[in-house]
Amino acid sequence: MALPVGAYFVARTTATPEAIVPALRAVIREMDPQTTLFNVARMEDLVSSTVSRPRMYAVLLGVFASVGVLLAVIGPLYGPVRELCTRLSGRIAVLARGARQADTVNASYIPARRATRIDPMAALRCE
Numbered sequence: 001m002a003l004p005v006g007a008y009f010v011a012r013t014t015a016t017p018e019a020i021v022p023a024l025r026a027v028i029r030e031m032d033p034q035t036t037l038f039n040v041a042r043m044e045d046l047v048s049s050t051v052s053r054p055r056m057y058a059v060l061l062g063v064f065a066s067v068g069v070l071l072a073v074i075g076p077l078y079g080p081v082r083e084l085c086t087r088l089s090g091r092i093a094v095l096a097r098g099a100r101q102a103d104t105v106n107a108s109y110i111p112a113r114r115a116t117r118i119d120p121m122a123a124l125r126c127e
Contacts, residue, residue, distance in 0.1 A: 005036070010043070017042055 009028070013020050017040045025037045 009037075 011024060023038050028035050028037050
């Protein structure tokens with residue numbers, strides 16, 4: 001919101017701005033009959049309107065930064081997991097060929113269960 005050029009008057013009150021406008025107009029008219037009072041608003045509204053765009057930019061920057069961090073964390077994990085799945089897909093296909101559905105579930109479950117018991121550092125040293 002662009003603020004108009006000219007003099008600004010600030011009045012502190014506990015009432016709403018609309019309730020004191022007639023009294024303010026009378027005071028300003030006594031000081032200078034050529035001056036008009038317009039664009040009466042609460043200070044909170046004026047400050048909020050001037051800060052809204054930078055606040056929106058800050059939120060967008062935070063969202064994009066979070067997405068970037070998420071991608072940076074997932075990226076190094078995705079490559080090795082994809083390579084491992086590519087290497088093991090042939091073995092999985094051989095196991096599943098000609099087997100019943102219950103057999104393939106057991107064939108997948110048993111090695112997966114056994115793999116959870118292996119120390120990750122020992123598995124990495126083995127490679």
